[in-house]
Amino acid sequence: MAILFYICAAVTVLAALNVILQRTPVYSALSLIVVLCALAVVYLLLGAEFMAVIQVIVYAGAIMVLFVFVIMLLNAGRETPSQRSRLALWLGVPLVAAFLAEVLVAVWKQFPASGGPAPAPLDGSPQAIGHLLFQNYVLPFEVTSILILVAVLGAVVLAKKEF
Amino acid sequence: MGTFSDTEFLLLVAGVKVAVVLVVLLTSIAYLTWLERKVVAHIQARWGPYLVGPHGLLQPVADGMKFILKEDILPLEADRVIYWLAPFLGFVLAFLSISVIPFGGGFNFHGHRIMFQIADLNVGLLFVFAVTSLGVYSIALAGWSSNSKYPLFGALRSSAQMISYELSLGLAVVGVLMIAGTLSLRGIVDAQGGFWHVAGVNSWLPHWNIFVQPVGFFVYFTAAVAETNRVPFDLPEGETELVGGFHTEYSSMKFAMFFISEYANMVTVSCLATLLFFGGWHGPLFGPAPLRMLLPIFWFCLKVFCFLFFYIWMRGTLPRFRYDQLMSLGWKFLLPLGLLNILVTSFVIAWRAGG
Amino acid sequence: MVPLSHYLALSVILFVLGAAGFILRRNIISVFMCIELMLNAVNVAFMAFSRFLGSLDGQLFVFFVIVVAAAEAAVGLAIIIAVNRNRESLNIDDLDSMKM
Numbered sequence: 338m339a340i341l342f343y344i345c346a347a348v349t350v351l352a353a354l355n356v357i358l359q360r361t362p363v364y365s366a367l368s369l370i371v372v373l374c375a376l377a378v379v380y381l382l383l384g385a386e387f388m389a390v391i392q393v394i395v396y397a398g399a400i401m402v403l404f405v406f407v408i409m410l411l412n413a414g415r416e417t418p419s420q421r422s423r424l425a426l427w428l429g430v431p432l433v434a435a436f437l438a439e440v441l442v443a444v445w446k447q448f449p450a451s452g453g454p455a456p457a458p459l460d461g462s463p464q465a466i467g468h469l470l471f472q473n474y475v476l477p478f479e480v481t482s483i484l485i486l487v488a489v490l491g492a493v494v495l496a497k498k499e500f
Numbered sequence: 501m502g503t504f505s506d507t508e509f510l511l512l513v514a515g516v517k518v519a520v521v522l523v524v525l526l527t528s529i530a531y532l533t534w535l536e537r538k539v540v541a542h543i544q545a546r547w548g549p550y551l552v553g554p555h556g557l558l559q560p561v562a563d564g565m566k567f568i569l570k571e572d573i574l575p576l577e578a579d580r581v582i583y584w585l586a587p588f589l590g591f592v593l594a595f596l597s598i599s600v601i602p603f604g605g606g607f608n609f610h611g612h613r614i615m616f617q618i619a620d621l622n623v624g625l626l627f628v629f630a631v632t633s634l635g636v637y638s639i640a641l642a643g644w645s646s647n648s649k650y651p652l653f654g655a656l657r658s659s660a661q662m663i664s665y666e667l668s669l670g671l672a673v674v675g676v677l678m679i680a681g682t683l684s685l686r687g688i689v690d691a692q693g694g695f696w697h698v699a700g701v702n703s704w705l706p707h708w709n710i711f712v713q714p715v716g717f718f719v720y721f722t723a724a725v726a727e728t729n730r731v732p733f734d735l736p737e738g739e740t741e742l743v744g745g746f747h748t749e750y751s752s753m754k755f756a757m758f759f760i761s762e763y764a765n766m767v768t769v770s771c772l773a774t775l776l777f778f779g780g781w782h783g784p785l786f787g788p789a790p791l792r793m794l795l796p797i798f799w800f801c802l803k804v805f806c807f808l809f810f811y812i813w814m815r816g817t818l819p820r821f822r823y824d825q826l827m828s829l830g831w832k833f834l835l836p837l838g839l840l841n842i843l844v845t846s847f848v849i850a851w852r853a854g855g
Numbered sequence: 856m857v858p859l860s861h862y863l864a865l866s867v868i869l870f871v872l873g874a875a876g877f878i879l880r881r882n883i884i885s886v887f888m889c890i891e892l893m894l895n896a897v898n899v900a901f902m903a904f905s906r907f908l909g910s911l912d913g914q915l916f917v918f919f920v921i922v923v924a925a926a927e928a929a930v931g932l933a934i935i936i937a938v939n940r941n942r943e944s945l946n947i948d949d950l951d952s953m954k955m
Contacts (some may be wrong), residue, residue, distance in 0.1 A: 342857045346865045353869055353892055357876030362884050363582065363644070369888050370637070372869075376895055379865075382857075383906045388914050390626040392898075395921050398633025400891070400928045402663060405637070407932045408884055409644045409656070411939050437871045441864055448860040455856040456907045461914060462622060463683055469911050470918070481922045488926035495933035498940075 342382050349375040362408045366401060373397040385461035509612065517618050521598060529763040530560035536812045543816035570752035575646060582645035587750065587757035590638030594764035597631040600624040601771045602686045604781045604796035616797060617686065624685040625677070628772060629670060632727060635765070636662045639729075639736075642750070642758070657823060658729060658736030664830040665726040665733075671838030672720035675713045675845040676776045689780030708779040715841045717777045719834050724769040726830065728762060730811060732818040733826055770807035771800075778803050862903030869896035883935055883947050887928075894924050 352375065355368035373396050380389040470478055534549060534556060541548030549556025574583065602617035621627055636659050643655020677683065680691040696705045710717050726733040750758065774780055783799030785792050821829065873892035880886050898917045905913025935945075942949055 339857050342861070346861075349865065350868055350872070353872045356885075356888060356892060357872055357880065362882055362888075363579070365885050365888055367582075367585075367641075369891060372892065372895065376899060379862075379899065380902055383862075383902055385902060385905070385914050386621070386623050387626075388902065388917055390623050390630050391918065391921065393630040394626065394633050395925060396895075398630060398636070399663065400925050402633075402636055402640070402659065403928055403932055404884065404888065405640055406656070406659065407936060409640070409652070411884075411936065411945060433871065433875050437868065440867050440871070444863045444867060445860050448858070448863060457909060459906050459909060459911065461911070463626075465911060466914060466918070469915055473912075474915055477919060481919060481926075485922065485926050488929045492929040492933035495930070496936045 338382065342379060345375045345378045345382070349379070363405070366404050366408060369404075370397050370401050373401065383461075384459050387461055387463045387466050513612075513614055514618065518599075521618060522595070525595070525598060525764065525767065526760075529760055529767065530564065532763050532767070532808060533563065533759075534560050535808075536815065539809070539812045540816040543813070564756075567752050567756040572753065573751045575648065577647040579645040579647065582641050584754075586638050586642035586645060587754040587761075589641070590635060590761040591757045591764075593631050593635045593638065594761035594768070597628045597768045598764070598771075600627050600685060601768070601775065602689060602780065603800055605793070607793050615686070620684060620686050622682070622684045622687075625673065625683045625688070625776075628768070629666070632669070632765075633663075633666060635761075636666075638761070646750075654736045661729070661733065661736060661826060661830070662727055664827060665723040665834070668719055668830060668834035668838050669723040669727060671835065671842060672716050672723060673776055674838075674842050675716040676709050678842075678845055678849055679709060679712065685775050689775055689782070692779040693782055706779055706782060708777065708782075710777040713777065713841070713845070715837060716845075717773070719838045719841065720776070721773060723830075723834060724773065725811070725814070726826070728765045728769055730762075730766065731815040732821050735820055735823050735826060766808065766811055767804070770804045770811070773807055774800060774803040859903055859907045863900060866896045866900040866903070869893075869899065881946050881948060883938070883945050883950075884932075886947065887931055887935070891924065891928070894920060 349372050352368045352371040356365045356372065359365045359368065374393060377389040377392040377397070380392060537559070538548040538556065549559040552558045552562050574580070599618040600621055602615065602620070604616035606613050606615040608614075639662070640655050640659040643651040643653075643658070646652070676688060680688040682688065682691075692707050692709060694707045696703050696707055696711070698705075705711065725731075729736055781796035781800040783796065783802075785795055787795070870893050873889045873896060876889035876892065877886055880889060898920055901913045901917050901920070905911065905917075938950065939945055944950075
């Protein structure tokens, strides 16, 4: 079981690197879809089966379709490299790596790998999430439905050719 | 089975199931093409494939050989990686959704219970929807990577159609879910066993969901036909409109993969329709114990065959929807109808539970 | 059993990669995709904590993050289409009309 998490984490990190390093937006979008599906497997390993499938249906299956559509419609080709100084590259990448290492060390110290027993399995079934969603969190649920309505209206108005 | 450990035994069983399902599915897809050509031909008062083998039964074999031996064309301006990826993606996804479909009950084997299903997820229905959502990419990327007018239009139209009808598809099954109380496909079928009780009297009507969810079935089947890009919703690949639609620039094996994934999607949708609305593998059981074990699979296959025949019948009979008619049907008719279905179903369930 | 710090390490790496991409990329759609990467990193952290603290609220938070990301993606992409119509360019270096 644990080996599957490490494989999925490796796939996620490699695909995320691909997202930021690819010049063509379509390849970045496809790599992002790989990231999303690999994260869905990670959620599945955490026992959250409903959230894993929701991640694939909504994030990878709807939001990223929107991205791919827009990329195709706008015919976004290869990105031209910007006029950036070499110094920024030579100084920036090591600094980012140092920052990453520092945060990782802080996380490691805060949550030691051996601390505490294994946590009890969590019931991530649709029934449990449904209970919580419609009892404790019904107000945010209704507000997000209004939010989505506003987003749809805004998107239609913004993208129209002329009034 | 003293030499195998539990995990190894389960892996072996899963491997055998996957192999059997793959072989059966590929053969049935091949002969589905034969059936389609025959049925459409007879509807059009002609013979169909007749020469290759008795009544054209070896036609799929000849078609397969043609596809393998044909020249594989790569357009000059096509985006190589995605041009290659799109048909494989469609192919893989079309077969992935079969893995959660239950074909029958189960049997006991040396103390283990072996189900006629590769994986019984307790979010099985959502898994099928997830795979369907990802299937949009295969078509969109195929059209875009061909770098040509007709495929691009076909791909964009087809993707827009698929994501519009996905909504209605999801809403249509919510009624079934409310009745069954579980997302597991096996659970939904188990909830349809037995017969209806009418006023305390046991009737002869089977406890299938079609009798309580007729509107749901109508919305589901219409949305499913649109999802699989079949007549009357096959404008994105209509020959008279867009040459070949999104698969214009594809040839030989890649084209065959699009073909196979379209038929595999048809099979999946028909299987889901029987599982959700027609009681799955429930049917009259009779005879000795081995026959009782295999009869549910036979009833399931018979019901799926009826749906596939209906698909082909529609192809031979109905004209094609225009694109704006298609989109307005999906958004302005099916979506409100699905919502109304959920509303009425939930009222009835709450009323029966309360009173 | 995978310890909590490994999940958080994954979350941190994804977030830093997303932030780096956000600053480095020139194409506006790629910048947007790096924002989505950062949101996913946060989702991983929420899910991991939800499991290790035994509370299902974390998963619900992920649900709301996904929904809000959907709304944001729709509006953001509509804005990108409108900007592209006016400027004929997807390069963020060309969108500098508010610079001094």
